[in-house]
Amino acid sequence: MTMNKPLEQAMHNFSFARGLPAPLPRFVGMPRYNFVGGHNDPDRIPVDDLADAAARALRTHARQLAIYNLGTGPLGFEDLRDGIALRLRGRGMNVDRERVLVTSGSGQGLDLVNAALVEPGDTVILEEFTYSGALSKARRLGARIAGAPLDSRGLDVYRLGQMLDEMTRQGVRPKYIYTIPTVQNPTGSILPAERRHRLVELARHYRVPIFEDECYAELGFAAETPPALAALAPESVIHIGSLSKTLAPAIRLGYVVAEPAVLNQLVALKNDGGTGAIDQMVAAEYLATGYPGHVDDLIAALRRKLAVMTEAIEREFGTTVDIVRPEGGIFVWLRFPADFDVRRLIGPAAARGVVFNPGPEWACDPERAKNLMRLCFALPGEDDIRAGVAELAAACHEVAGFPQRSANVARSVQP
Numbered sequence: 001m002t003m004n005k006p007l008e009q010a011m012h013n014f015s016f017a018r019g020l021p022a023p024l025p026r027f028v029g030m031p032r033y034n035f036v037g038g039h040n041d042p043d044r045i046p047v048d049d050l051a052d053a054a055a056r057a058l059r060t061h062a063r064q065l066a067i068y069n070l071g072t073g074p075l076g077f078e079d080l081r082d083g084i085a086l087r088l089r090g091r092g093m094n095v096d097r098e099r100v101l102v103t104s105g106s107g108q109g110l111d112l113v114n115a116a117l118v119e120p121g122d123t124v125i126l127e128e129f130t131y132s133g134a135l136s137k138a139r140r141l142g143a144r145i146a147g148a149p150l151d152s153r154g155l156d157v158y159r160l161g162q163m164l165d166e167m168t169r170q171g172v173r174p175k176y177i178y179t180i181p182t183v184q185n186p187t188g189s190i191l192p193a194e195r196r197h198r199l200v201e202l203a204r205h206y207r208v209p210i211f212e213d214e215c216y217a218e219l220g221f222a223a224e225t226p227p228a229l230a231a232l233a234p235e236s237v238i239h240i241g242s243l244s245k246t247l248a249p250a251i252r253l254g255y256v257v258a259e260p261a262v263l264n265q266l267v268a269l270k271n272d273g274g275t276g277a278i279d280q281m282v283a284a285e286y287l288a289t290g291y292p293g294h295v296d297d298l299i300a301a302l303r304r305k306l307a308v309m310t311e312a313i314e315r316e317f318g319t320t321v322d323i324v325r326p327e328g329g330i331f332v333w334l335r336f337p338a339d340f341d342v343r344r345l346i347g348p349a350a351a352r353g354v355v356f357n358p359g360p361e362w363a364c365d366p367e368r369a370k371n372l373m374r375l376c377f378a379l380p381g382e383d384d385i386r387a388g389v390a391e392l393a394a395a396c397h398e399v400a401g402f403p404q405r406s407a408n409v410a411r412s413v414q415p
Protein backbone atom coordinates (compact mmCIF):
# COMPACT_ATOMS: atom_id res chain seq x y z
CA MET A 1 0.00 0.00 0.00
CA THR A 2 1.45 3.42 -0.88
CA MET A 3 0.82 6.17 1.64
CA ASN A 4 0.52 9.89 1.10
CA LYS A 5 3.09 12.14 2.81
CA PRO A 6 1.01 13.48 5.76
CA LEU A 7 -0.17 9.96 6.53
CA GLU A 8 3.37 8.61 6.38
CA GLN A 9 4.53 11.36 8.76
CA ALA A 10 1.65 10.68 11.13
CA MET A 11 2.56 7.00 11.22
CA HIS A 12 6.02 7.93 12.56
CA ASN A 13 4.37 9.44 15.64
CA PHE A 14 2.77 6.19 16.69
CA SER A 15 4.47 3.18 18.09
CA PHE A 16 1.96 0.43 17.46
CA ALA A 17 1.70 -2.72 19.56
CA ARG A 18 3.38 -5.83 18.19
CA GLY A 19 1.46 -8.58 16.41
CA LEU A 20 -1.30 -6.38 14.97
CA PRO A 21 -3.18 -7.49 11.87
CA ALA A 22 -2.20 -5.66 8.65
CA PRO A 23 -3.95 -2.26 8.45
CA LEU A 24 -7.06 -2.40 6.29
CA PRO A 25 -7.20 -0.23 3.20
CA ARG A 26 -10.09 2.20 2.82
CA PHE A 27 -13.36 0.52 1.80
CA VAL A 28 -13.83 0.97 -1.93
CA GLY A 29 -17.30 -0.50 -2.35
CA MET A 30 -18.76 -3.92 -2.97
CA PRO A 31 -17.52 -6.08 -5.85
CA ARG A 32 -19.99 -6.95 -8.62
CA TYR A 33 -19.93 -10.70 -7.94
CA ASN A 34 -19.41 -11.08 -4.23
CA PHE A 35 -18.88 -14.69 -3.12
CA VAL A 36 -16.85 -13.87 0.02
CA GLY A 37 -17.71 -13.76 3.69
CA GLY A 38 -20.93 -14.82 5.32
CA HIS A 39 -23.34 -12.19 4.08
CA ASN A 40 -27.04 -12.81 3.93
CA ASP A 41 -29.67 -12.44 1.20
CA PRO A 42 -30.97 -8.82 1.10
CA ASP A 43 -34.27 -10.06 -0.36
CA ARG A 44 -34.80 -12.22 2.73
CA ILE A 45 -34.51 -9.41 5.27
CA PRO A 46 -38.03 -9.22 6.77
CA VAL A 47 -38.21 -5.45 6.37
CA ASP A 48 -41.84 -4.79 7.35
CA ASP A 49 -41.86 -7.28 10.20
CA LEU A 50 -38.65 -5.80 11.61
CA ALA A 51 -40.07 -2.28 11.34
CA ASP A 52 -43.22 -3.36 13.21
CA ALA A 53 -41.17 -5.25 15.80
CA ALA A 54 -38.98 -2.18 16.32
CA ALA A 55 -41.98 0.08 16.85
CA ARG A 56 -43.59 -2.33 19.32
CA ALA A 57 -40.33 -2.97 21.17
CA LEU A 58 -39.47 0.71 21.53
CA ARG A 59 -42.95 1.66 22.70
CA THR A 60 -42.81 -1.02 25.36
CA HIS A 61 -39.21 -0.84 26.54
CA ALA A 62 -37.58 2.42 25.43
CA ARG A 63 -37.62 3.98 28.92
CA GLN A 64 -35.15 1.29 29.99
CA LEU A 65 -32.60 2.70 27.51
CA ALA A 66 -31.80 5.32 30.16
CA ILE A 67 -29.97 2.68 32.17
CA TYR A 68 -26.79 0.77 31.30
CA ASN A 69 -27.67 -2.82 30.41
CA LEU A 70 -31.33 -1.74 30.61
CA GLY A 71 -31.11 -2.16 34.34
CA THR A 72 -31.35 -5.94 34.00
CA GLY A 73 -27.69 -6.95 34.43
CA PRO A 74 -24.82 -7.77 32.11
CA LEU A 75 -26.19 -11.00 30.56
CA GLY A 76 -28.38 -9.03 28.16
CA PHE A 77 -32.04 -8.17 27.57
CA GLU A 78 -34.17 -10.75 29.36
CA ASP A 79 -36.77 -11.19 26.62
CA LEU A 80 -34.02 -11.87 24.10
CA ARG A 81 -32.35 -14.39 26.39
CA ASP A 82 -35.74 -16.09 26.78
CA GLY A 83 -36.17 -16.19 23.00
CA ILE A 84 -32.68 -17.60 22.47
CA ALA A 85 -33.17 -20.20 25.24
CA LEU A 86 -36.40 -21.32 23.57
CA ARG A 87 -34.61 -21.81 20.21
CA LEU A 88 -31.80 -23.69 21.98
CA ARG A 89 -34.29 -26.06 23.59
CA GLY A 90 -35.06 -26.97 19.97
CA ARG A 91 -31.39 -28.00 19.72
CA GLY A 92 -31.91 -30.32 22.71
CA MET A 93 -30.32 -27.97 25.26
CA ASN A 94 -31.99 -27.71 28.64
CA VAL A 95 -31.35 -24.01 29.24
CA ASP A 96 -33.14 -20.94 30.48
CA ARG A 97 -32.22 -17.27 30.32
CA GLU A 98 -29.77 -17.53 33.24
CA ARG A 99 -27.42 -19.63 31.10
CA VAL A 100 -27.44 -17.26 28.09
CA LEU A 101 -25.04 -14.34 27.68
CA VAL A 102 -25.91 -12.02 24.78
CA THR A 103 -22.84 -10.85 22.85
CA SER A 104 -22.16 -8.42 20.03
CA GLY A 105 -22.06 -11.16 17.39
CA SER A 106 -20.68 -14.61 18.06
CA GLY A 107 -17.29 -13.15 17.13
CA GLN A 108 -17.33 -11.45 20.53
CA GLY A 109 -18.14 -14.83 22.06
CA LEU A 110 -15.00 -16.23 20.42
CA ASP A 111 -12.97 -13.35 21.83
CA LEU A 112 -14.35 -13.79 25.34
CA VAL A 113 -13.72 -17.53 25.40
CA ASN A 114 -10.20 -17.04 24.07
CA ALA A 115 -9.54 -14.30 26.62
CA ALA A 116 -10.72 -16.57 29.41
CA LEU A 117 -8.80 -19.68 28.37
CA VAL A 118 -5.88 -19.05 26.03
CA GLU A 119 -2.40 -17.79 26.81
CA PRO A 120 0.58 -17.60 24.43
CA GLY A 121 2.03 -21.05 23.81
CA ASP A 122 -1.19 -22.90 24.74
CA THR A 123 -2.43 -25.56 22.35
CA VAL A 124 -5.91 -25.37 20.88
CA ILE A 125 -7.49 -27.91 18.55
CA LEU A 126 -9.43 -26.60 15.56
CA GLU A 127 -10.91 -28.51 12.65
CA GLU A 128 -8.37 -28.71 9.82
CA PHE A 129 -10.61 -26.46 7.70
CA THR A 130 -12.44 -23.93 9.79
CA TYR A 131 -13.76 -20.40 10.23
CA SER A 132 -10.96 -17.96 9.39
CA GLY A 133 -11.95 -15.70 12.29
CA ALA A 134 -11.44 -18.54 14.78
CA LEU A 135 -8.02 -19.19 13.24
CA SER A 136 -6.87 -15.59 13.20
CA LYS A 137 -8.03 -14.93 16.76
CA ALA A 138 -6.20 -18.00 18.08
CA ARG A 139 -3.07 -17.11 16.08
CA ARG A 140 -3.07 -13.56 17.41
CA LEU A 141 -3.07 -14.88 20.95
CA GLY A 142 0.04 -16.89 20.17
CA ALA A 143 -1.72 -20.24 20.55
CA ARG A 144 -0.33 -23.39 18.96
CA ILE A 145 -3.00 -24.61 16.57
CA ALA A 146 -3.47 -28.33 15.99
CA GLY A 147 -5.71 -29.23 13.05
CA ALA A 148 -8.09 -32.15 13.61
CA PRO A 149 -8.95 -34.12 10.45
CA LEU A 150 -12.34 -33.79 8.79
CA ASP A 151 -14.03 -36.14 6.37
CA SER A 152 -17.26 -35.83 4.42
CA ARG A 153 -19.32 -36.24 7.63
CA GLY A 154 -17.36 -33.75 9.76
CA LEU A 155 -14.80 -34.25 12.48
CA ASP A 156 -13.01 -37.62 12.25
CA VAL A 157 -13.45 -38.50 15.92
CA TYR A 158 -11.34 -41.64 15.65
CA ARG A 159 -8.29 -39.67 14.51
CA LEU A 160 -9.07 -36.92 17.01
CA GLY A 161 -8.83 -39.58 19.73
CA GLN A 162 -5.40 -40.56 18.42
CA MET A 163 -4.33 -36.91 18.46
CA LEU A 164 -5.46 -36.47 22.05
CA ASP A 165 -3.67 -39.66 23.04
CA GLU A 166 -0.45 -38.44 21.47
CA MET A 167 -0.79 -35.01 23.12
CA THR A 168 -1.35 -36.63 26.51
CA ARG A 169 1.81 -38.69 26.03
CA GLN A 170 3.67 -35.44 25.36
CA GLY A 171 2.18 -33.77 28.43
CA VAL A 172 0.06 -31.35 26.38
CA ARG A 173 -3.52 -30.63 27.45
CA PRO A 174 -5.26 -28.47 24.82
CA LYS A 175 -7.36 -25.57 26.05
CA TYR A 176 -10.30 -26.52 23.85
CA ILE A 177 -11.52 -28.41 20.80
CA TYR A 178 -13.22 -25.78 18.63
CA THR A 179 -15.78 -27.38 16.34
CA ILE A 180 -18.62 -26.31 14.05
CA PRO A 181 -20.56 -29.58 14.13
CA THR A 182 -23.84 -28.47 12.62
CA VAL A 183 -23.27 -27.10 9.11
CA GLN A 184 -19.53 -26.87 9.24
CA ASN A 185 -17.79 -23.79 7.87
CA PRO A 186 -16.45 -24.18 5.19
CA THR A 187 -17.35 -27.79 4.27
CA GLY A 188 -21.10 -27.72 5.07
CA SER A 189 -21.19 -31.13 6.79
CA ILE A 190 -23.41 -32.06 9.76
CA LEU A 191 -21.75 -34.30 12.33
CA PRO A 192 -23.80 -37.50 12.81
CA ALA A 193 -25.23 -38.27 16.26
CA GLU A 194 -22.95 -41.23 16.99
CA ARG A 195 -19.85 -39.10 16.36
CA ARG A 196 -21.24 -36.42 18.68
CA HIS A 197 -21.49 -38.98 21.46
CA ARG A 198 -17.93 -40.15 20.80
CA LEU A 199 -16.70 -36.55 20.77
CA VAL A 200 -18.14 -35.75 24.19
CA GLU A 201 -16.72 -39.02 25.55
CA LEU A 202 -13.29 -37.88 24.33
CA ALA A 203 -13.76 -34.44 25.89
CA ARG A 204 -14.66 -36.02 29.22
CA HIS A 205 -11.91 -38.63 29.10
CA TYR A 206 -9.10 -36.20 28.23
CA ARG A 207 -10.66 -33.31 30.22
CA VAL A 208 -10.52 -30.98 27.25
CA PRO A 209 -13.54 -28.68 26.87
CA ILE A 210 -15.43 -28.52 23.61
CA PHE A 211 -15.96 -25.08 22.14
CA GLU A 212 -19.05 -25.54 19.97
CA ASP A 213 -19.91 -22.91 17.35
CA GLU A 214 -23.46 -23.29 16.06
CA CYS A 215 -23.62 -20.19 13.93
CA TYR A 216 -25.34 -22.05 11.04
CA ALA A 217 -27.18 -24.76 12.99
CA GLU A 218 -30.67 -23.51 12.12
CA LEU A 219 -29.85 -23.55 8.41
CA GLY A 220 -29.70 -27.34 7.92
CA PHE A 221 -31.53 -28.52 4.80
CA ALA A 222 -32.85 -31.78 6.31
CA ALA A 223 -35.95 -31.77 8.51
CA GLU A 224 -33.96 -32.86 11.57
CA THR A 225 -30.45 -32.18 12.82
CA PRO A 226 -28.78 -34.07 15.66
CA PRO A 227 -28.76 -32.34 19.06
CA ALA A 228 -26.09 -29.81 19.92
CA LEU A 229 -23.00 -31.08 21.72
CA ALA A 230 -23.99 -28.79 24.60
CA ALA A 231 -27.18 -30.86 24.92
CA LEU A 232 -25.11 -34.02 25.41
CA ALA A 233 -22.49 -32.71 27.83
CA PRO A 234 -23.36 -29.27 29.21
CA GLU A 235 -20.54 -29.46 31.75
CA SER A 236 -17.90 -29.95 29.02
CA VAL A 237 -19.13 -27.56 26.33
CA ILE A 238 -19.05 -23.83 25.76
CA HIS A 239 -21.63 -23.12 23.09
CA ILE A 240 -21.83 -20.03 20.89
CA GLY A 241 -24.37 -19.01 18.29
CA SER A 242 -25.53 -16.01 16.32
CA LEU A 243 -28.42 -14.28 14.63
CA SER A 244 -26.06 -13.20 11.84
CA LYS A 245 -26.78 -16.07 9.49
CA THR A 246 -30.48 -16.57 10.15
CA LEU A 247 -31.48 -12.92 10.46
CA ALA A 248 -28.79 -10.40 9.51
CA PRO A 249 -25.04 -10.08 10.16
CA ALA A 250 -25.12 -6.30 10.54
CA ILE A 251 -27.45 -6.59 13.55
CA ARG A 252 -24.47 -7.92 15.57
CA LEU A 253 -26.19 -10.26 17.98
CA GLY A 254 -24.77 -13.53 19.21
CA TYR A 255 -24.74 -15.50 22.44
CA VAL A 256 -22.70 -17.78 24.65
CA VAL A 257 -24.15 -20.62 26.71
CA ALA A 258 -22.01 -22.21 29.40
CA GLU A 259 -22.06 -23.54 32.91
CA PRO A 260 -22.58 -20.74 35.47
CA ALA A 261 -18.94 -20.71 36.67
CA VAL A 262 -17.70 -20.30 33.10
CA LEU A 263 -20.37 -17.78 32.19
CA ASN A 264 -19.55 -15.63 35.22
CA GLN A 265 -15.92 -15.53 34.11
CA LEU A 266 -16.92 -14.46 30.59
CA VAL A 267 -19.25 -11.77 31.94
CA ALA A 268 -16.35 -10.35 33.95
CA LEU A 269 -14.39 -10.01 30.69
CA LYS A 270 -17.25 -8.42 28.72
CA ASN A 271 -16.52 -4.88 29.82
CA ASP A 272 -18.19 -3.14 26.87
CA GLY A 273 -21.08 -1.46 28.68
CA GLY A 274 -23.54 -3.94 27.16
CA THR A 275 -24.49 -5.10 23.66
CA GLY A 276 -26.64 -2.62 21.69
CA ALA A 277 -29.97 -2.61 23.49
CA ILE A 278 -32.23 -1.48 20.64
CA ASP A 279 -30.94 -4.38 18.54
CA GLN A 280 -31.67 -6.73 21.42
CA MET A 281 -35.21 -5.40 21.90
CA VAL A 282 -36.08 -5.62 18.21
CA ALA A 283 -34.62 -9.10 17.89
CA ALA A 284 -36.47 -10.29 21.00
CA GLU A 285 -39.76 -9.03 19.62
CA TYR A 286 -39.10 -10.60 16.21
CA LEU A 287 -37.94 -13.92 17.67
CA ALA A 288 -41.28 -14.17 19.48
CA THR A 289 -43.28 -13.42 16.32
CA GLY A 290 -42.08 -13.82 12.73
CA TYR A 291 -38.70 -15.54 13.19
CA PRO A 292 -39.63 -19.25 12.98
CA GLY A 293 -41.46 -18.79 9.66
CA HIS A 294 -38.69 -16.54 8.40
CA VAL A 295 -36.03 -19.20 9.00
CA ASP A 296 -38.08 -21.78 7.04
CA ASP A 297 -38.43 -19.35 4.11
CA LEU A 298 -34.73 -18.50 4.26
CA ILE A 299 -33.74 -22.16 4.08
CA ALA A 300 -35.97 -22.67 1.03
CA ALA A 301 -34.40 -19.61 -0.65
CA LEU A 302 -30.88 -20.78 0.17
CA ARG A 303 -31.57 -24.23 -1.27
CA ARG A 304 -32.70 -22.62 -4.53
CA LYS A 305 -29.58 -20.46 -4.66
CA LEU A 306 -27.38 -23.46 -3.94
CA ALA A 307 -28.99 -25.29 -6.87
CA VAL A 308 -28.30 -22.29 -9.12
CA MET A 309 -24.71 -22.14 -7.87
CA THR A 310 -23.96 -25.84 -8.35
CA GLU A 311 -25.58 -25.88 -11.80
CA ALA A 312 -23.47 -22.87 -12.78
CA ILE A 313 -20.28 -24.49 -11.48
CA GLU A 314 -21.03 -27.74 -13.31
CA ARG A 315 -21.88 -25.86 -16.50
CA GLU A 316 -18.83 -23.57 -16.42
CA PHE A 317 -16.19 -25.85 -14.91
CA GLY A 318 -17.40 -29.27 -16.08
CA THR A 319 -15.43 -31.97 -14.31
CA THR A 320 -12.39 -29.80 -13.59
CA VAL A 321 -13.53 -28.96 -10.06
CA ASP A 322 -15.22 -31.09 -7.39
CA ILE A 323 -18.10 -29.59 -5.47
CA VAL A 324 -18.38 -30.52 -1.80
CA ARG A 325 -22.17 -30.40 -1.44
CA PRO A 326 -23.24 -28.72 1.81
CA GLU A 327 -25.96 -30.12 4.08
CA GLY A 328 -27.09 -26.59 4.90
CA GLY A 329 -25.87 -23.04 5.18
CA ILE A 330 -24.56 -20.58 2.66
CA PHE A 331 -21.27 -21.92 1.26
CA VAL A 332 -19.96 -24.34 -1.32
CA TRP A 333 -16.45 -25.68 -0.89
CA LEU A 334 -14.68 -26.42 -4.17
CA ARG A 335 -11.72 -28.65 -4.86
CA PHE A 336 -9.55 -27.66 -7.82
CA PRO A 337 -6.91 -29.99 -9.31
CA ALA A 338 -4.35 -30.90 -6.62
CA ASP A 339 -1.45 -28.96 -8.16
CA PHE A 340 -3.41 -25.74 -8.69
CA ASP A 341 -3.14 -22.85 -6.23
CA VAL A 342 -6.42 -20.91 -6.20
CA ARG A 343 -4.58 -17.81 -4.96
CA ARG A 344 -3.38 -17.39 -8.56
CA LEU A 345 -6.98 -16.51 -9.40
CA ILE A 346 -7.40 -13.68 -6.91
CA GLY A 347 -6.18 -10.84 -9.15
CA PRO A 348 -7.60 -12.03 -12.49
CA ALA A 349 -10.98 -12.83 -10.91
CA ALA A 350 -11.10 -9.44 -9.16
CA ALA A 351 -10.41 -7.77 -12.51
CA ARG A 352 -13.65 -9.42 -13.69
CA GLY A 353 -15.52 -8.27 -10.56
CA VAL A 354 -15.39 -11.66 -8.79
CA VAL A 355 -14.19 -12.17 -5.22
CA PHE A 356 -13.95 -15.52 -3.44
CA ASN A 357 -12.36 -16.97 -0.29
CA PRO A 358 -9.16 -18.91 -1.01
CA GLY A 359 -8.91 -22.19 0.93
CA PRO A 360 -5.62 -21.37 2.68
CA GLU A 361 -7.36 -18.69 4.76
CA TRP A 362 -9.77 -21.36 6.02
CA ALA A 363 -7.17 -23.94 6.98
CA CYS A 364 -4.94 -24.72 9.96
CA ASP A 365 -2.25 -25.68 7.43
CA PRO A 366 -2.67 -23.22 4.56
CA GLU A 367 -0.49 -25.24 2.17
CA ARG A 368 -2.85 -28.22 2.40
CA ALA A 369 -5.74 -26.06 1.23
CA LYS A 370 -4.20 -24.26 -1.70
CA ASN A 371 -6.42 -26.00 -4.25
CA LEU A 372 -9.57 -25.30 -2.22
CA MET A 373 -11.99 -22.40 -2.51
CA ARG A 374 -15.07 -21.25 -0.63
CA LEU A 375 -17.96 -19.51 -2.37
CA CYS A 376 -20.87 -17.91 -0.51
CA PHE A 377 -24.11 -18.01 -2.48
CA ALA A 378 -26.40 -16.16 -0.04
CA LEU A 379 -25.80 -12.56 -1.08
CA PRO A 380 -25.84 -12.44 -4.93
CA GLY A 381 -29.07 -12.81 -6.90
CA GLU A 382 -29.49 -15.85 -9.13
CA ASP A 383 -28.42 -14.04 -12.33
CA ASP A 384 -25.31 -12.71 -10.60
CA ILE A 385 -24.46 -16.19 -9.34
CA ARG A 386 -24.59 -17.51 -12.92
CA ALA A 387 -22.68 -14.56 -14.39
CA GLY A 388 -20.12 -14.50 -11.57
CA VAL A 389 -19.33 -18.19 -11.86
CA ALA A 390 -18.93 -17.75 -15.65
CA GLU A 391 -16.45 -14.91 -15.02
CA LEU A 392 -14.59 -17.04 -12.48
CA ALA A 393 -14.28 -19.85 -15.02
CA ALA A 394 -13.06 -17.37 -17.64
CA ALA A 395 -10.44 -16.05 -15.21
CA CYS A 396 -9.37 -19.61 -14.42
CA HIS A 397 -8.99 -20.45 -18.09
CA GLU A 398 -6.90 -17.32 -18.58
CA VAL A 399 -4.59 -18.27 -15.72
CA ALA A 400 -4.42 -22.05 -15.93
CA GLY A 401 -5.82 -23.20 -19.26
CA PHE A 402 -8.80 -24.95 -17.70
CA PRO A 403 -11.75 -25.39 -17.93
CA GLN A 404 -11.27 -25.91 -21.66
CA ARG A 405 -15.01 -26.06 -22.23
CA SER A 406 -17.74 -24.02 -20.55
CA ALA A 407 -21.44 -24.55 -21.21
CA ASN A 408 -20.20 -27.20 -23.64
CA VAL A 409 -18.44 -24.59 -25.74
CA ALA A 410 -14.68 -24.88 -26.25
CA ARG A 411 -12.63 -21.87 -25.17
CA SER A 412 -10.47 -20.77 -28.07
CA VAL A 413 -7.65 -18.84 -26.36
CA GLN A 414 -5.05 -21.06 -24.70
CA PRO A 415 -2.55 -19.52 -22.28
Ligand SMILES: Cc1ncc(COP(=O)(O)O)c(C=O)c1O
Binding pocket: 037, 038, 104, 105, 106, 107, 108, 131, 133, 180, 185, 213, 215, 241, 242, 243, 244, 249, 252, 253, 254
Ligand atom coordinates in the same frame (compact mmCIF):
# COMPACT_ATOMS: atom_id res chain seq x y z
C1 LIG B 1 -18.42 -20.33 12.15
C2 LIG B 1 -18.56 -18.88 12.45
N1 LIG B 1 -18.53 -18.47 13.71
C3 LIG B 1 -18.66 -17.18 14.04
C4 LIG B 1 -18.83 -16.22 13.06
C5 LIG B 1 -18.95 -14.79 13.51
O1 LIG B 1 -20.21 -14.31 13.20
P1 LIG B 1 -20.92 -13.10 13.97
O2 LIG B 1 -19.88 -12.40 14.79
O3 LIG B 1 -21.47 -12.26 12.88
O4 LIG B 1 -21.98 -13.73 14.81
C6 LIG B 1 -18.88 -16.59 11.72
C7 LIG B 1 -19.05 -15.58 10.66
O5 LIG B 1 -18.97 -15.83 9.49
C8 LIG B 1 -18.74 -17.97 11.41
O6 LIG B 1 -18.78 -18.40 10.15
